[in-house]
Structures are given as C-alpha cells and as structure tokens.
Amino acid sequence: MMQFTEAPPQPLHQMTPFSNPTMNKSQIHKTRPWLGFPTSKSLGSFGDANCMEKLLVHCANAIESNDATLAQQILWVLNNIAPPDGDSNQRLTCGFLRALIARAAKSGSCKMLAAVANAPSNLAIDTHKFSVIELASFVDLTPWHRFGFTAANAAILEAVEGYSVIHIVDLSLTHCMQIPTLIDAIANRHEVPPLVKLTVATAIEDFPPKLDLSYEELGSKLVNFAMSKNVMMEFRVSPSSYKDGFATLIEQLRVQHLVYPESSEALVINCHMMLHYIPEETLVSIPSTNSNPYAFECSSTSTASSFRTMFLSAVRSLDPTIVILVDEDVDLTSNNVVCRLRSAFNYLWIPYDTMDTFLPKGSKQRQWYEADICWKIENVIAHEGLQRVERLETKSQWVQRMRNANFHGVSFGEEAVSEVKTMLDEHAAGWGLKKEEEDLVLTWKGHNVVFATAWLPA
Numbered sequence: 001m002m003q004f005t006e007a008p009p010q011p012l013h014q015m016t017p018f019s020n021p022t023m024n025k026s027q028i029h030k031t032r033p034w035l036g037f038p039t040s041k042s043l044g045s046f047g048d049a050n051c052m053e054k055l056l057v058h059c060a061n062a063i064e065s066n067d068a069t070l071a072q073q074i075l076w077v078l079n080n081i082a083p084p085d086g087d088s089n090q091r092l093t094c095g096f097l098r099a100l101i102a103r104a105a106k107s108g109s110c111k112m113l114a115a116v117a118n119a120p121s122n123l124a125i126d127t128h129k130f131s132v133i134e135l136a137s138f139v140d141l142t143p144w145h146r147f148g149f150t151a152a153n154a155a156i157l158e159a160v161e162g163y164s165v166i167h168i169v170d171l172s173l174t175h176c177m178q179i180p181t182l183i184d185a186i187a188n189r190h191e192v193p194p195l196v197k198l199t200v201a202t203a204i205e206d207f208p209p210k211l212d213l214s215y216e217e218l219g220s221k222l223v224n225f226a227m228s229k230n231v232m233m234e235f236r237v238s239p240s241s242y243k244d245g246f247a248t249l250i251e252q253l254r255v256q257h258l259v260y261p262e263s264s265e266a267l268v269i270n271c272h273m274m275l276h277y278i279p280e281e282t283l284v285s286i287p288s289t290n291s292n293p294y295a296f297e298c299s300s301t302s303t304a305s306s307f308r309t310m311f312l313s314a315v316r317s318l319d320p321t322i323v324i325l326v327d328e329d330v331d332l333t334s335n336n337v338v339c340r341l342r343s344a345f346n347y348l349w350i351p352y353d354t355m356d357t358f359l360p361k362g363s364k365q366r367q368w369y370e371a372d373i374c375w376k377i378e379n380v381i382a383h384e385g386l387q388r389v390e391r392l393e394t395k396s397q398w399v400q401r402m403r404n405a406n407f408h409g410v411s412f413g414e415e416a417v418s419e420v421k422t423m424l425d426e427h428a429a430g431w432g433l434k435k436e437e438e439d440l441v442l443t444w445k446g447h448n449v450v451f452a453t454a455w456l457p458a
Contacts, residue, residue, distance in 0.1 A: 052082065052093040053345050056100065060338050060381075063104045071104060085361075088352040095374045096345060099381035103337070106382070125375050128368040129212040132221060138209070138365060139177050141358055143424055143431050144351070144450060147442040148272050148326030149178040150423045151452035154416030156268055157185055159322035159454075160194075163266035167197040169253065171246070172272040175211050176200060176218060180225055187229035196226065196233045197265075201240040201249050207277070207379075207389060208372040242277040243386075245307030250314045257318050266321040273327050276392045280308040282333050283391065312405035316457060323407060323455040325398060329441065329448040332380050332392040344380050348373060350444050357428040395439060395451040407455040411438040 055078055062071035075097065082093035130138060139145045160166045166186070170176055179198065187193050202215055211218065219235035226233035240249035253267075283306075315323060330347040334340050351373050359366035379390045393401075399409065417433070420440060424431050432443040442450040 049089045049092075049349065052078070052089060053342070056093065056096050056341055056345065057338055059100055060103075060341050063100060063107050064337060066107065075101065088356055089349065091370065092345070092349050092352045095348075095370075095377040096341065096381065098374065099378040102378055102382035125371050125378065127208040127210060127371050127375055129210045130368075131212055132218065135175065135209060135211065136177055136180075138368065139174055141365065141369075142354060143427050143442055144354075145174050145177070145272070146423055147420060147433075147440075147450055148452050149181060150420050151412055151416050151440050152178065152270060152272065152324040152326060152454075153182045153185060154419055155324060155410075155412055155454040156182065156270070156322060157189065158413060158415075160266040160268065163194055163264060163321070165195045165197065165265040166268065167199065167265050168268045168270055169199045169249070170270050170272075171201060171274040172270065173207075173274050174209065174272065175215075176222060178270070178272060179222055183222075183226050183229055183231050183233070187231050193229075193231045196231055197236070198222065198233060199236045199238055199249070199253075201238050201242075201246055208375055209368075242274065242389075243279065243307075245278045245311035245314075247307075250311065250318075253318055254314070267318060269315055269318075269320050269323040271323070271325045271327075275308070275311070275325065275398075276327055277389050278308045278311055279306060279386075280333060280391055280393070281306045282335050283386070283388075309401065309404070312401055312407075316405045316407060319457055322410075323402075324452070325402065325455065326450065326452045327395075327398065328392050329395050329451050330392050331394050331397065332390055337381060340380050344377060348377060350447060350449055354428065354430065354444055357430065395436070395441070395448075395453070398451075399439075399453065402453070402455050406458045408458045409438040410454045410456050412440050412452070412454060416440070 055074055059071055059074040059078065062068075062074060078093060078097045082090045082097055084091060084094045086094070128134075156168075168179070168182075170179065172178060176198070183196065186196065198219075200215060200219075215237045219237065223233045223235050238246075238249040238252055240246045240252075257267075328347070331343055332340050334343070351369070355366060355369060359369060376390050379388060402409070412435075417435070417440070420433055424433060430445045432446070434441050434443055436451075438453070440452045441448050442452075
C-alpha cells in the first residue's frame with residue numbers, strides 16, 4: 001500500500017460509494033448503485049484484468065467528455081473491486097483509479113469527483129529517498145535494472161579494450177548503481193587499469209528512485225570505491241537537464257572533443273532508462289533559430305525537430321566509441337489519454353505480477369516499489385504537457401531513431417549473453433532472455449519488458 005505525505009482519509013474501498021462526507025446517515029442510506037451497474041454483492045465477475053481495463057477505459061472516456069455522472073458510476077465500481085491491498089491486478093487497477101481521479105480533478109465538470117471522493121488527489125505519493133546502500137539492494141531485487149547493467153557492462157568492456165582512458169557519460173535513472181560492477185570488471189581485466197572519467201548530469205531528481213545524498217557525495221563514494229580496486233577515477237557533475245535534451249552536457253563534451261580531437265580516450269555514452277524523459281515530437285517542436293541550444297544540429301532544410309532527435313544527432317557528432325541504450329519496451333507517447341492508459345495497463349501489470357515473487361506483502365521495500373510504479377501511472381494518466389515526463393517508446397521506435405541519427409547496431413557477444421543468463425538464474429523462473437537481431441530483450445512470462453541495444457557511429 002502507498003505511503004502518503006499526510007494522514008490519509010478513509011481508504012476509498014471502505015467508503016460509501018462517493019458519498020459526501022457531510023451527508024447524514026439517512027442520506028447515505030439512500031445512496032445506491034446506478035442503473036446498469038452491479039451491487040457490491042455481485043462485483044466478483046468484474047475482478048479479471050480484461051474487465052478492469054475496460055472499466056478504466058470507459059471511465060477515462062467519461063472524464064474526457066466531462067460526463068461526471070457516468071465517471072462517478074464507473075469509479076464506484078472500480079472503487080469496490082480494486083482495493084489497494086488486493087492481488088496484483090487489483091493493486092494495478094487501484095493505481096489507475098487514483099490517477100483517473102487526479103485527472104478528473106483538473107477536468108471541467110468532473111472536478112467535483114475529487115471532492116466527492118474525499119480529495120485523494122491532494123495526497124501526494126510519497127516516493128522514498130534511498131541511501132546508496134538501500135538503492136543498491138533495491139536494484140538487486142529484480143532483473144528490471146540488473147539486466148541492462150549486465151548487458152551494457154559486457155558491451156562496454158569489449159568496446160574500450162586497449163584504451164588508456166575511458167570516459168563514461170552515465171545518463172542513468174538509477175544514480176550510477178551500474179558503475180561499481182563495471183569498475184570491478186575493469187580492475188580484474190587489467191594489470192594496470194585505465195583511467196576512468198565518469199560524467200553525470202544533475203537534474204534527475206524529478207522522478208523516482210530518489211537519493212538522499214548529493215551527487216558530489218555520491219561521486220566521492222565512487223572514487224573511493226575505485227581506489228580500493230586500484231582504479232583511478234575522476235568524477236564530474238554537469239548541471240544539465242533532460243528538459244532541453246542535456247544541451248549543457250552536450251556542449252561541454254563538444255568543447256572537449258574539439259580540444260582533444262585525436263585523444264586516445266574512449267567515449268562511452270551509457271543511457272539507462274533516461275532518454276525517454278527527453279521531450280519528443282508529441283510534446284514540442286524546436287525551431288531552428290539561434291535561441292535553440294541545439295541550433296547547430298538543424299540543417300538548412302530543417303524547419304523543426306525535437307530535443308530527442310537533436311540529442312541523438314549531437315551525440316553522433318561526438319563520434320563516441322559506443323552508445324548503450326537500455327529502456328522499457330512500451331509506447332507511452334500518445335496524446336490520447338485512453339491510448340496511453342491501454343498501453344500502460346498492458347505493460348505495468350508486469351512489475352505488480354513480479355512483485356509477488358520477491359517482496360513479501362507489507363514489507364517496506366514493497367511499499368517503495370509500488371509507490372514508484374504509482375508515480376509513473378499518475379504521471380502518464382493525470383498529467384499533460386511538460387508535466388508528463390514518462391514518454392517511453394518501444395525498442396523499434398528507438399532503433400529507428402538511432403538509425404536516423406546515423407548509428408548502426410552492434411550485436412551483444414556470447415560473453416554478454418552468458419552473463420545475462422547467469423544473472424537471471426538468480427531470480428524467479430518467469431524471467432527470460434531473447435535475442436532480436438542484434439538486441440537483447442528481457443521478458444517476463446514471454447512478454448517484453450526491457451531492451452538493451454548497443455550502437456556505433458555509422
């Protein structure tokens with residue numbers, strides 16, 4: 001169950017169906033389900049995932065058309081079949097129910113729904129701030145992130161062989177949690193390890209998981225760890241944001257590339273579940289003017305682009321040794337909330353389903369895990385414009401973007417595949433690995449979850 005920043009009201013699933021808190025008992029007793037909807041005694045048939053998805057879609061359509069009466073009816077049903085402490089499908093649906101109420105609070109005549117439902121939209125999801133030890137342990141619980149770490153590290157080690165300096169630009173959702181394993185592997189492969197330069201961007205505190213220490217403190221810990229492995233490391237923080245496609249970071253790398261064009265330094269761009277936060281075409285188009293931080297990437301024939309496209313073109317201009325792109329395999333870019341709801345519902349059942357295999361009910365880690373998922377659901381469903389930052393794309397969409405930016409994919413070697421399989425053996429039997437052309441894909445019960453791709457300049 002989620003944690004809240006203030007004392008929560010009576011749980012939705014225990015409330016009289018959307019009764020006004022000021023109503024007296026005689027008024028409450030007159031409240032009844034609406035025509036065409038089941039009574040609470042006959043809600044059992046609504047408990048399967050397909051039915052829950054249909055109800056959520058109908059509710060979203062009602063909210064979008066400002067049909068407060070219909071939305072209220074459907075919310076009543078959902079409220080009774082999806083308790084926050086139920087099975088995985090019920091908890092998933094409860095997350096979407098909450099997000100729809102938050103969206104309704106912003107939508108015309110449906111604003112009254114939030115007040116009627118005791119204003120749950122005022123209750124911010126309390127995403128936990130992790131210590132480094134907590135986050136490292138949290139990430140190790142599931143292959144969700146470990147898969148990408150393992151595949152990426154194997155590809156990086158192969159690509160940087162023979163270089164005396166390795167510059168890693170780590171654009172990672174998990175705050176450098178991949179790096180210690182990579183440092184350990186570098187130390188074990190070299191009698192005299194190369195110098196490692198690690199550059200990170202600072203502005204990634206807008207979304208979970210969140211750290212309880214600064215990046216300067218994190219960098220100090222990583223440098224000390226590297227020293228303990230006899231690896232010299234330099235740690236740099238770039239004050240750069242995903243909101244403009246990490247333009248400041250790109251410019252810093254560009255200047256360095258111009259100053260040292262023939263450097264024996266390997267440049268690794270490691271992108272782990274971070275690039276989908278860069279604005280893409282459905283959010284904003286960037287005119288090719290001098291005020292555009294990526295104006296240098298616009299051709300004379302180009303009239304507009306997106307920060308996502310320009311970021312990849314700018315990375316290509318740096319002629320990196322290798323680019324690693326790992327992300328979740330789902331499309332959440334549609335401007336239609338119902339399309340996003342369907343895509344998200346048919347993807348985010350996976351973390352809820354896997355959770356039951358490794359986190360006991362009521363554990364703190366399970367609360368943290370579910371709060372992070374609920375944050376994602378609410379961002380996808382309740383928000384629009386610049387506030388909606390969860391703009392995931394599928395593997396095929398990213399592959400096309402990379403090819404358009406003049407990269408070509410490289411296959412993961414046998415060592416990478418072997419290491420990923422060994423890692424998966426440590427987890428539940430439902431996890432699997434498949435190879436799609438050059439790429440690796442993590443699966444759960446046969447469904448694509450996360451992809452890992454490696455790219456070289458064409």
